[in-house]
Amino acid sequence: MITQPRIEIIEINDKPENPILEEPVVPSDTEIIDFLMQLWKLDSSAEDYGVARLHQSLKTDHPLWVVSEKRLRKILKVNGLLQDINPEYAYTYIDQISSGSTPGLSEALPENVEEREMAEGKSSGLFATAGISEGTLIWQESPLVFILTLDILKLVKLGDRCAHCGGALPNRKDGANVKLGLDCNKCEAVWCSIKCKEADGAIHATLSHSTSKRLVNSTKWLELQDFCHEKDWNGLFAIAVIRSRILLDKTGILGPQWLSQAKVRQDVRVKSQVRSSFETSDGDESSWDSQVWAEGLEKLNACFVHEEDRLEYAEFLEYLGRFHLNEYENSIYLLLSRVNHDCAPNVRIESEKGAIRAYAIRDIVKDEELTVSYVNPSHGVIHRRRELREGYGFICNCAKCEAELKLQERRRSNSRSNSRSSVSGQRVKIKDLLEGGQEFELGVPEDVGKGRRKSVRFDEKVIAVS
Ligand SMILES: [Zn+2]
Ligand SMILES: [Zn+2]
Ligand SMILES: [Zn+2]
Numbered sequence: 146m147i148t149q150p151r152i153e154i155i156e157i158n159d160k161p162e163n164p165i166l167e168e169p170v171v172p173s174d175t176e177i178i179d180f181l182m183q184l185w186k187l188d189s190s191a192e193d194y195g196v197a198r199l200h201q202s203l204k205t206d207h208p209l210w211v212v213s214e215k216r217l218r219k220i221l222k223v224n225g226l227l228q229d230i231n232p233e234y235a236y237t238y239i240d241q242i243s244s245g246s247t248p249g250l251s252e253a254l255p256e257n258v259e260e261r262e263m264a265e266g267k268s269s270g271l272f273a274t275a276g277i278s279e280g281t282l283i284w285q286e287s288p289l290v291f292i293l294t295l296d297i298l299k300l301v302k303l304g305d306r307c308a309h310c311g312g313a314l315p316n317r318k319d320g321a322n323v324k325l326g327l328d329c330n331k332c333e334a335v336w337c338s339i340k341c342k343e344a345d346g347a348i349h350a351t352l353s354h355s356t357s358k359r360l361v362n363s364t365k366w367l368e369l370q371d372f373c374h375e376k377d378w379n380g381l382f383a384i385a386v387i388r389s390r391i392l393l394d395k396t397g398i399l400g401p402q403w404l405s406q407a408k409v410r411q412d413v414r415v416k417s418q419v420r421s422s423f424e425t426s427d428g429d430e431s432s433w434d435s436q437v438w439a440e441g442l443e444k445l446n447a448c449f450v451h452e453e454d455r456l457e458y459a460e461f462l463e464y465l466g467r468f469h470l471n472e473y474e475n476s477i478y479l480l481l482s483r484v485n486h487d488c489a490p491n492v493r494i495e496s497e498k499g500a501i502r503a504y505a506i507r508d509i510v511k512d513e514e515l516t517v518s519y520v521n522p523s524h525g526v527i528h529r530r531r532e533l534r535e536g537y538g539f540i541c542n543c544a545k546c547e548a549e550l551k552l553q554e555r556r557r558s559n560s561r562s563n564s565r566s567s568v569s570g571q572r573v574k575i576k577d578l579l580e581g582g583q584e585f586e587l588g589v590p591e592d593v594g595k596g597r598r599k600s601v602r603f604d605e606k607v608i609a610v611s
């Protein structure tokens with residue numbers, strides 16, 4: 146015969162004799178934002194939480210943190226994290242972005258695509274002039290300026306990656322690179338192929354090993370690179386590369402093409418960025434002041450021998466802002482920079498060693514605008530809108546965003562009306578069961594140590610099973 150366990154309720158008295166004293170703490174704003182970022186990173190559905198639920202998660206994860214819901218709301222608001230739910234609070238800078246018409250663009254466009262002026266703040270976009278069927282390769286292009294990331298640049302300096310394309314080096318026997326003439330005889334730089342060396346060899350020599358100081362001071366160029374690494378400042382290195390390519394460009398078209406791309410001052414742009422202590426893709430420009438930018442500009446200008454090649458402070462901030470608005474995988478493109486955003490885009494980009502191919506994701510009809518997604522489309526709507534507002538200065542009101550926001554609002558109001566009854570309801574039920582002497586199944590973990598009383602913690606009481 147199986148005897149049913151007897152259940153009684155006893156007061157908890159299992160505190161350690163010398164408890165470690167843990168004092169309540171008041172966390173800093175940054176600690177709270179870090180917590181939120183981490184929460185959203187680990188669980189993207191948490192992006193849909195309202196303030197009350199975020200507060201609950203915070204108290205669960207950090208029971209000793211003293212943070213009121215009011216303070217949490219304020220932090221969310223000040224850092225623009227509420228703005229993506231309530232666009233009326235939003236700091237946007239789309240109205241401060243401007244661009245010009247691009248020389249050479251119409252010649253570069255494929256025959257079934259043209260550039261058209263647009264209303265609503267966007268200056269222009271690319272449109273299909275004829276139907277394009279799903280899967281079609283619409284165009285391909287090489288970058289106007291290909292830029293290595295600082296991470297790859299580090300490997301290049303060690304001779305582990307191609308100095309031009311950043312690609313892995315083919316496995317050659319010792320000394321084979323030298324025999325093929327694929328190495329630089331003045332530094333560790335190696336190229337993966339004759340093609341890469343031809344494309345880059347002369348520029349590399351001018352920037353890194355110039356003795357004549359006709360255009361670039363190579364010593365300062367190498368110092369600038371060290372400074373970029375030290376500050377983890379990818380944008381500065383990128384605009385240094387762009388600036389030097391423009392100065393070395395014999396056709397003279399690269400400068401006007403670059404200057405026609407969408408621009409906004411970087412100090413205007415970073416105002417929209419959330420101040421967390423991680424997830425910054427570019428040093429931590431959001432917390433920088435004009436002094437760091439001024440220092441960067443000084444290092445950059447020191448590279449260029451001629452006064453007229455140097456940038457003014459305002460120009461420098463525009464260069465930085467323009468780079469961030471237009472870069473794709475850290476490089477700059479002619480056609481791609483003219484394509485506007487949609488969270489459900491009709492164009493998909495594939496890239497290989499900097500060259501990109503644009504394919505139709507679905508059938509595109511005549512006169513439809515071509516769009517790509519500037520952010521990961523699998524992110525939740527709040528996350529996407531935050532990234533777009535920070536990175537590109539606008540609140541996305543595309544059909545996908547509108548639909549997802551509506552769905553979220555519906556879910557939130559449902560959970561509001563359900564939550565109260567379900568939590569307290571559960572509690573009353575178990576209490577009633579116990580008081581009424583009713584029998585019920587109780588899951589007792591099997592791995593509880595022998596000799597110890599089996600118990601299940603429930604609020605301040607313990608349900609003991611003997
Ligand atoms: Zn290469
Ligand atoms: Zn070299
Ligand atoms: Zn959208």
